[in-house]
Amino acid sequence: MLRSMFSAISGLRAHQTKMDVTSNNIANVNTVGFKSSQTVFQDTLSQVLRGGGQPAADRGGTNPAQVGLGTKLAGITTNWTQGATQSTGRSTDFMIEGDGFFVVQGPGGEQLFTRAGSFDFDANGNLVTPDGSILQGWVADANGVVNANGPVESLRVPYGAMVDPTATTAGSITGNVPSDVVDATSFQLGADMYDSQGVLQKVAYNFTKTGDNNWDVSVVHSDGTVLMAPTGIVFDAEGNLTTPAGPDFELAPFTPVGYPSWTNEVTMSLAGLTQFGGANTLAAPKPDGYALGSLQSFTLGNDGTIMGVYSNGLRQPLGQLALASFNNPSGLEKAGNSTFRVGDNSGVAMIGLAAQGGRGVLNAGALEMSNVDLSEEFTGLIVAQRGFQANSRVITASDEILQDLVNLKR
Structure with a gap:
């Protein structure tokens, strides 16, 4: 039998695999996260008809004469590029x-x-x-x-x-108290705290100027109960807080009285508080603690x-x-x-x-989305079809040659 026929058969098989891979890519054109694949071919072993020769003193070298035995699938690779x-x-x-x-x-x-x-x-x-x-x-x-x-x-x-609810244990006050206000001027700032049972307790931070660079800070419940008695704080001549001392600038912890479900201490931090001329910019970031949720x-x-x-x-x-x-x-x-x-x-x-x-x-x-490129896949379909078609023509031509050989004897 002719070698060409078996080589063409290997070509048919290889291109059929290429068609299979291409059709799978097209089928998954809308598959989430799909990565397309490509076929890679390589030739098979070759039959040596004449070996090569080394150069000699009186003649040159000769190259080997080899006939390939077809193609095979080298691998199916995956395209890992990002999809849309x-x-x-x-x-x-x-x-x-x-x-x-x-x-x-x-x-x-x-x-x-x-x-x-x-x-x-x-x-x-x-x-x-x-x-x-x-x-x-x-x-x-x-x-x-x-x-x-x-x-x-x-x-x-x-x-x-x-x-589970968590009681408030810490709060903070930041911003600026104006230095150019008269004594006895007061500013108030509201905040939400939670007691040991997670019940919302609305409080207010009160600032009252008591003298040059001196202020009193107190914490008062919305029902009028004083939770933290007025405590003096002091700024230096440049408007920076000196009392309470840094680096945390924390006031002495207070324990609310008169509330059976509020048994924990609360610590107030004044880090970031200043006294400069200008507007009141006091702010109270949300204290810790929260209700049942x-x-x-x-x-x-x-x-x-x-x-x-x-x-x-x-x-x-x-x-x-x-x-x-x-x-x-x-x-x-x-x-x-x-x-x-x-x-x-x-x-x-x-x-x-x-x-x-x-x-x-x-x-x-x-x-x-899938990274399948339809234009590339349809082009691959044409290539696979033509490759399959060309190999089938080789089988047809080989068959006709064999038929002519048989017909030598009638």
């Missing part, structure tokens, strides 16, 4: 901008990796993929602290979860932190998403459902925080 961004507005849609993969727990507890960031909640509050794989990360403790050095675990957002919603930061928003105004981390990177992403094995598993040539999964160690940043409310 599609804004969805869903808080559970996450997109990786840059390198990296989401870590999910698949069926049977297998650790898988994906670029598709379309997640939702299951009945237990877990963040899951459409096929039920659970998103992995680090869960925050009761104080909102995330330990990213520990093992990853399933992430969940416990909607409706209650957070329940989880209402969450937001995602670019570093993967899931920040819970509670009904009492508290914002506290619930957990942090984990991202994985690989030395050779092309060595990953496709596991279906837009996921990958560690392959023999991918290297180990390096799991860590977003925006660190070469891993990309996260974007909430958006998805990464």
Whole structure:
């Protein structure tokens, strides 16, 4: 049989594979996080008809005469370029901008990796993929602290979860009291505090000028009860606070009296308070402490932190998403459902925080679309079709030659 026929058969097989890969790319043109693939061909072993010869004194060297035996598939490579961004507005849609993969727990507890960031909640509050794989990360403790050095675990957002109230223990006053006002001038500043049971207590900070560079500060409840008796504070000639002493400029702690559910001390800091000529710019940043609350919603930061928003105004981390990177992403094995598993040539999964160690940043409310280029794929279809067609013509021509050979004897 003619070698050309078998070479053409290998060409048919190779171009059929190219058609398969191209058709799969086109089928996934709208698949979230899909990465297109390309086929790479290489020639097979060649038959040596005449070996090469070295140059001699009386003649030159000769090159080998070789006939190729066709083509074969060298590999199917993956295009890891970034896909287009599609804004969805869903808080559970996450997109990786840059390198990296989401870590999910698949069926049977297998650790898988994906670029598709379309997640939702299951009945237990877990963040899951459409096929039920659970998103992995680090869960925050009761104080909102995330330990990213520990093992990853399933992430969940416990909607409706209650957070216990916390009493106010510290407050602060900043800004400027005007130096060019007469003695006995007063300024008042309102603030909200919480007692040991989380009950809102409205208070006022009162400033009264008692002399040059001298003021009295007191804390009064909205019902008129004096919580902290007037305490003198002193500024120097340049308008800087000298009493109480720095660096924290804290007044002596006071314990509210007359309120059975308010048993803790409260410390007031005057750091940042000045006395310059001009307007009154006193401000009271919200003191610590909060009432009983329940989880209402969450937001995602670019570093993967899931920040819970509670009904009492508290914002506290619930957990942090984990991202994985690989030395050779092309060595990953496709596991279906837009996921990958560690392959023999991918290297180990390096799991860590977003925006660190070469891993990309996260974007909430958006998805990464497929990076398939239709114009390139349709061009690939034409190339595959013509390659298949040309190889089929070689088989036809080889068959006609064999027919002529058979017809030599009638």
